[in-house]
Amino acid sequence: MRAETRAVLAALLALAVGGAAPPGATLESTRALLKRLRATGRAEAAIETTVEDPVAGRSRRVRGRLALELPHRARLDLDGGEILTLREDGGDWLQPGSAQLLRSGPRSAAPALRWSELLLASAPDSVHERALDGGGFELRAAGADSAVAVQRVWLGAGGYPARLEVEDAGGERRTWRLSGWSFGHARGRDAFVLSAPRGITVVDLP
C-alpha cells in the first residue's frame, strides 16, 4: 500500500524541488513554479483526479487541495478528510475510512524523496526532461528506484503545472489536474505533521 502512495507524493514533491539548487539547474517544467515558491515560501493549488474501480465498474471524482513548501514538504487534503503529508523525515497518512493514521519514517520517505534529490543535486543530468506536444514535459529519472516510473507535466496559465500524469512502476496511470495556484508565506514543518483525531489508531511504519 505504501509504494503507490509514494509514487503520487514523489510526483507532487517533484513539483516543489529546487529550493537549494542554483536557478540554472531547474527544469523547464518546474521553472515558473519554483521561482514563485522561492520568492514566497508556499504554493497551493486545487487538485482533482478520477479514481477508477475496475472491479465494481465505477469511478469517483476526488478533489482536494495541495500545499507545497521548500525544501521537501507536500500536503494533500482530500474531500472526505483523507490527508497525506510528506517531509524530509517521513510523512503521515490520515485515513478516516479505516480510522487510522499511518506515520512513516525516513525509510519510507526516502524513495519518494529520491526524485526531488535527483532534481536538486544534478538536474538535468539525472533527470531526462523531454518536451511533449501540447506544452507538456515527460520526466524520467535515470536509474531511480522510486515507485514512480514516469511522470508527465503539462503547464497552464503562468507556466504553472496544470496537469500531472503519474505512471507507477506497475504501469498504472493516474492524472491529477491542478488549478488556482496561489502563493504565500511558508508555515513550516508543523503544518505537515498530522495528529490523530479521537478514535483514530496511529500505525507507525519504518
Add this chain to the structure above:
Amino acid sequence: MTGGARSGRTTLAAVAGLAVAAGCAPHPAAFPTLPVEARPAAYRAALARREALGRAVDAQLTVWARAPHVGALPAMNASLALAGPDAFRLRVASTFGTAFDCGARGDSIVALVPGLRLGTAADARRDSLGLRGPGALGFRVFAAAWRPPEQAWSAARDSGDRLTVRWHDAGGSLRLAIGPDGLPADVELESGDSLAVRTRYRGWDDHDGVAWPAVIEIESRDGELKARCRIEGTHFRDQPAAQRLEVRLPHGIEPLSWPAFRRAVEAASAR
C-alpha cells in the same frame, strides 16, 4: 468539503440520496435461533439463496491482516467481485493506486503487486499452488457457500450450540460448524500438508431476507496469517461482468511461477 457552500438544490439532492441509500442499505442481522432438527434444512435453503445471488456480486472490504515476517499490517481497503461458483477478484487499492490485484477462475489464478513489478499467472492443475480450485475456494469463503454432500448430513454431530458436518472433496478435508441460526459459523479446510485454513463468520447482513457475510475472519493453522474482513457496499447484479473479474499483467511484467512469486513478495515484505 472544500469549494464553498452547497447550493440548496445540491443539499436537497444529497439529503434525498442519503435517504434512498439508507432505505436500500442492508441491516446488520441477528437471525433467530432454530431447533437443531430444523438447522440442516434452514442451512441448505439459505445456502441456495447465497449461491444464486453470488453469481454476480461486488462489494467493498476493509481488511485488517497479520502476515508472516511483517506482523500486523495497516488496515487496507479492497474491492471484491464474485462470480459463483468458481470465480472471484480481490483488488487492494487506495486513492493513489493499486497495491495488490488477484483474480481466480476455476484452477487459474493471476496475481499482481504493481509497486514491486511482480506478477504470476498459475494453474492449480499444472503448478504447485498447494490447493485445488482457487477460484471456487475464494467464492466459498466470501459467499459462505460451503455445500456439504447429502451423505455428510447423516453423520452431522450436535454439540450444544453447534451442528458439525465433515466431508472430503477435491479441495480437501472440511469441517463445517453451523450456528444456532442455521448459518455457517466456522469452517476448517485442510488440503494435504500445504493448506490449513480456518474461516469464521462473525457477522451477517440481511439483504432482503438473505443472510450475507458482513465480517469474516481467516486464519492459517499455524496462526501466522490472520485477516479480518469487514464487508460493506454489497451489490447483487443480474449478470457477472467478465471483464471486471479479469486481472491482466501490465506490459513489461513477466509472470513468475507461483513459488517464485510468493518468495519474492515475502522477501520484499520482510525488508
